[in-house]
Amino acid sequence: MADFYINVFLDDAKLKQVEDAGIADQITEIDGKKAIQVEMTKKDKKKLLKGFKDLTFDDSNACVLPEDGANTLMAVISEVKTLDCMKFAIIKLYNPLAGRGISGRGSGGR
Secondary structure, three states: OOOEEEEEEOOHHHHHHHHHOOOHHHOEEEOOEEEEEEEEOHHHHHHHHHHOOOOOOOOOOEEOOOHHHHHHHHHHHHHHOOOOOHHHHHHHHOOOOOOOOOOOOOOOOO
16 A cells, blocks of 8 residues: 555546556546546655646545646556556656755756
8 A cells, every 4th residue: 555646637638648657447436527547656755746746636635736746657657557557657747956946956066
């Protein structure tokens, strides 16, 4: 059982991506909407909170990514054809250099 989840609500295009990936059996209903839940660890949560400052978690420890993040996650799911994909997805979702200037760490102030 995972510590945290990302809820991805499915419109028609995302539903087709899930079906094409062969994981339609993992679709659940959340608040009357079709969705998939991607499990993540506490470490993944910390990285996502750094990348998405306004990310909030509900009582069930689930969040919803902004549209660009959800689209990136769906692309990874389509590629790896499983919801167990945070090892790969976090690389594309988390940019440790976001918000840093050119003269950031390691440049020696040059």
